[in-house]
Each structure stands twice: as structure tokens, then as C-alpha cells.
Amino acid sequence: LQKLIHLLQATDDPLIQEQALITLSNSAAFSVNQDVIRNLDGLSVIGGMLSNCIPKVKEKALNALNNLSMNIKNQEEIQVFITQVCRTVESAPLNSDVQLAGLRLLTNMSVTSDYHQKMINSIPCFLHLLSEGTERTQIQVLKVLVNLSANPAMTRHLLRPQV
Numbered sequence: 001l002q003k004l005i006h007l008l009q010a011t012d013d014p015l016i017q018e019q020a021l022i023t024l025s026n027s028a029a030f031s032v033n034q035d036v037i038r039n040l041d042g043l044s045v046i047g048g049m050l051s052n053c054i055p056k057v058k059e060k061a062l063n064a065l066n067n068l069s070m071n072i073k074n075q076e077e078i079q080v081f082i083t084q085v086c087r088t089v090e091s092a093p094l095n096s097d098v099q100l101a102g103l104r105l106l107t108n109m110s111v112t113s114d115y116h117q118k119m120i121n122s123i124p125c126f127l128h129l130l131s132e133g134t135e136r137t138q139i140q141v142l143k144v145l146v147n148l149s150a151n152p153a154m155t156r157h158l159l160r161p162q163v
Contacts, residue, residue: 022063079109083118120154145158
């Protein structure tokens with residue numbers, strides 16, 4: 001895992017980055033690896049890949065963070081990327097793999113109300129995706145909206161936007 005994280009930092013080759021992110025993502029299926037990746041500063045390295053302009057690399061980084069977000073301590077570190085993930089969801093092509101990967105991560109990050117405030121500005125986008133997206137996109141958006149709606153503090157933010 002340490003070598004994969006170092007490889008991500010050391011290469012600009014998108015194919016290598018993509019494969020390293022896939023392997024880290026698969027490794028994150030095991031809870032012990034989630035802790036190891038966090039302790040090796042892997043979350044910030046993977047999060048840094050969100051700035052990559054190659055859609056496949058960005059998608060794989062989102063998938064890896066999504067798998068890593070199943071751990072509360074990891075969520076504490078991943079939350080610094082929520083605003084960037086929301087912007088990615090908003091700017092990605094409609095129904096794209098990048099958009100869906102971002103929505104999946106936001107779903108996990110919104111299970112508890114700890115980070116709902118960071119998603120408020122994206123609620124109009126979520127509602128737009130709900131009306132314009134394909135069924136896959138709509139399902140992912142609904143998961144985020146259901147999580148947000150479980151928090152009474154989010155009620156006015158969910159009801160205020162024009163639909």
C-alpha cells in the first residue's frame with residue numbers, strides 16, 4: 001500500500017495512476033487496509049487526484065475515497081474534499097461515471113449529519129440532476145437527498161431552491 005501511494009505521488013502517467021487507484025480502492029474493502037491507507041497519508045494523496053483533469057483518474061480517485069469513507073476516522077479526513085466533490089458533480093457531464101462516483105461518495109459522507117452543511121450549496125444541483133438525470137443518476141441523487149432530509153436543520157435548505 002505504501003508503494004502504491006508513493007507511485008501515485010511520483011508518476012504523471014494517467015494509466016499508472018488509474019491502476020494504482022483501482023488497486024487502492026479494492027484494498028480499501030478490508031477495514032484494516034482503510035486504517036493503513038489513512039496512516040500512510042493516502043487519503044490526502046488520493047484526494048489530490050481529484051484535481052486531475054483526466055476523467056478516468058478523477059473517477060477512480062472518487063471510487064477509492066468512497067470505499068475509504070466507510071470508516072469514521074477516514075471520513076474526518078475525507079470531509080475536507082466534500083466541497084470539491086460537490087463542484088465535480090456539478091461540472092461533470094450529465095450522467096457521467098465521474099458524476100456518479102462523486103454522488104456515491106457524497107451518499108456515504110451524508111449518512112451522518114456531520115458534513116451536511118458542506119453540501120448545502122449543491123442542493124439546487126442535486127434537484128436539477130433529479131429532474132434531468134438518467135435513472136442511475138436519479139437513484140444516486142435520491143440517496144444523498146434522503147440522507148440530507150433526515151437532518152431537521154436541512155429542511156429549509158431542501159425546500160428553498162426553485163425546482
